[in-house]
Structure formats: C-alpha cells, structure tokens
Amino acid sequence: MELIGKIIEIVGDRSDTLWSISDISYSKFKEDFTRAIILAQHYNHFISNAEYDEKEYHDIILEIRMSIDQKINLLRNLFDQYGIKNFVPPVAQTDEIELVAPFSFKYAAVQSGLGWIGKNGVLITREFGPRVRLGAILVDFPLICGKPIKESLCGNCHACVDACSWGVIKGVNWNISSRREELLNYKLCNKKRSEYIKTNSRKHTCGYCILACPWGIKEPGKQ
Ligand code: SF4
Ligand code: SF4
Structure with a gap:
C-alpha cells in the first residue's frame, strides 16, 4: 500500500525507531x-x-526529542497530503493532580505491541529496553493494528527496584489490567522528577530506573 510505504520512508527500517499502530x-x-x-x-x-x-542524560533526551518531533511532523504533513484527519497529542501531563496526559503514549504502545510496562512504570521494548523516546500521531484511517501485549516479560528481575534509591518502585509485575499505583508510588516519583525543574527547566526522569534495565542490552537470564 502506497501510504504504508511512505510512512516507512519517514520512520525508517526499525534499526533505531520502532513503530506500530494501535486501535484507540x-x-x-x-x-x-x-x-x-x-x-x-x-x-x-x-x-x-x-x-x-x-x-549528558538530559542532552541525550533533548536530542532524541528533537529527532522524533521531526518524524512526527513529517507524518503529519503526509496525512495532510492524503486528506487524512490527524492530531498530534501533547506529551506533557495536563493534570497535575492525577498526573496524566490527555493521551497515554505508553498505553497505546502496549496496545500496538511495541512492548510492555516494566516494574519501573515505563515502556520496555525487546529491542531497546526502556531506552526509547515515544512519539504519537492519531489518525482517522483504518490502518492495520499491531497485536497488544498483555503480560510483563520482567520476570524475577529486580534491577530497577534496587536502582531507585527513593523506594518508589514496588517490584510488582504488570499486566494489561494493572493500575499505575500498583506498580509504583507515582506521586513520590513525580516529586523526585520535579526536582529537575531547577536545573533542566522541566520534569525529568532521573535515569537510574531506566539505565538499570537489562532489556535492550541482553535478555534477562541470557548471555
Ligand atoms: S524516575 Fe527516579 S524516582 Fe522515579 S522510579 Fe525512576 S529512579 Fe525512582
Ligand atoms: S529493570 Fe528488570 S524489572 Fe525493571 S523494567 Fe527492566 S526488566 Fe523489568
């Protein structure tokens, strides 16, 4: 299909950008x-x-954010050319009480089959672990969807739990019915992440619970 070919031209061959489609x-x-x-x-x-x-971690995040924004803009232009209604949802949380964004990129990624939610509450991909930045664009067009992932592949791993020195992560394996508060104390995590506003002008994942993850380096338990 011509449209899919053009999408692939923009997002690449999956060597550095995974992508999939979710029913929303x-x-x-x-x-x-x-x-x-x-x-x-x-x-x-x-x-x-x-x-x-x-x-260094902050600079990496900014660089990758710029790159993914460029791809999303190109996709938006493509869908405009085809007359397909589209919308780029905001990344940022708009509800500072419940700490939710209008559209959950993570949940859509799970629904699209890109990965599962780790004990640390972030998307874990088989290919790159949690070392990914997410982007999303919504369309009104019947593209073929990926297969949702419904269970965690974290197993007995405890690396992110040990890496968070504030005890935010509860060590529970996610499944598709899990609620965020079952996995981690997200309000305390938000408090810690908010401390970076002083130095980085925005909330920022500390990085410890992400860089500890063995996925994307090697599968847990395998050489
Ligand atoms: S972002 Fe920071 S506070 Fe939150 S779970 Fe990770 S290491 Fe802990
Ligand atoms: S560090 Fe281990 S427990 Fe935490 S998200 Fe990665 S695989 Fe799951």
Missing part, C-alpha cells in the same frame, strides 16, 4: 480518530548507571 477505541479520542501511530526511538548513545551523568 478505548480512548477519549475515539469519536474523532481510530488509530494511533506510535514511534519508539532509541537513544543514540548508550549510557549505563555506571557512567550515568545527569547533564
């Missing part, structure tokens, strides 16, 4: 849109907790 009939956008295209772009530098540096 579960979301509050369902009246206007039927699908979300979800992108998960790999951080193009590898850093581990052993070499963690807050400034």
Whole structure:
C-alpha cells in the first residue's frame, strides 16, 4: 500500500525507531480518530548507571526529542497530503493532580505491541529496553493494528527496584489490567522528577530506573 510505504520512508527500517499502530477505541479520542501511530526511538548513545551523568542524560533526551518531533511532523504533513484527519497529542501531563496526559503514549504502545510496562512504570521494548523516546500521531484511517501485549516479560528481575534509591518502585509485575499505583508510588516519583525543574527547566526522569534495565542490552537470564 502506497501510504504504508511512505510512512516507512519517514520512520525508517526499525534499526533505531520502532513503530506500530494501535486501535484507540478505548480512548477519549475515539469519536474523532481510530488509530494511533506510535514511534519508539532509541537513544543514540548508550549510557549505563555506571557512567550515568545527569547533564549528558538530559542532552541525550533533548536530542532524541528533537529527532522524533521531526518524524512526527513529517507524518503529519503526509496525512495532510492524503486528506487524512490527524492530531498530534501533547506529551506533557495536563493534570497535575492525577498526573496524566490527555493521551497515554505508553498505553497505546502496549496496545500496538511495541512492548510492555516494566516494574519501573515505563515502556520496555525487546529491542531497546526502556531506552526509547515515544512519539504519537492519531489518525482517522483504518490502518492495520499491531497485536497488544498483555503480560510483563520482567520476570524475577529486580534491577530497577534496587536502582531507585527513593523506594518508589514496588517490584510488582504488570499486566494489561494493572493500575499505575500498583506498580509504583507515582506521586513520590513525580516529586523526585520535579526536582529537575531547577536545573533542566522541566520534569525529568532521573535515569537510574531506566539505565538499570537489562532489556535492550541482553535478555534477562541470557548471555
Ligand atoms: S524516575 Fe527516579 S524516582 Fe522515579 S522510579 Fe525512576 S529512579 Fe525512582
Ligand atoms: S529493570 Fe528488570 S524489572 Fe525493571 S523494567 Fe527492566 S526488566 Fe523489568
């Protein structure tokens, strides 16, 4: 199909950007849109907790955010050319009480089959672990969807639980019915992430619970 070919031209061959399509009939956008295209772009530098540096991590996040925004803009132009109604949902949380964004990129990524939610509450992909930045665009067009992932592949791993020195992560395996508060104390996590507003002008994942994850480096339990 010509449209899919053009999407692939923009997002690439999955060597650094995973992508898939989610049915969004579960979301509050369902009246206007039927699908979300979800992108998960790999951080193009590898850093581990052993070499963690807050400034370097912040720069990596900014660089990858710029790159994924460019791809989303190109997709938006493409859908405009085809006359397909589309919308780029905001990344940021708009509800500072419940700490939710209008459209959950993570949940759509799970629904599209890109990965599962780790014990640390972030998307874990088989290919790159949690070292990805997500982007999304909603469309009103019947693209073929990926197969949802319904269970965690974290198994007995405890690395992110141990890496968070504030005890935010409860160590519970996610499934598709899990609620966020069952996995982690997200309000305390938000408080810790908000401390970066002083230095980075925005909330920022500390990085420890992400860089500890063995997925994307090697499968847990395998050489
Ligand atoms: S972002 Fe920070 S506070 Fe939140 S779980 Fe990860 S290491 Fe802990
Ligand atoms: S560090 Fe281990 S428990 Fe945490 S998200 Fe990664 S695989 Fe899951």
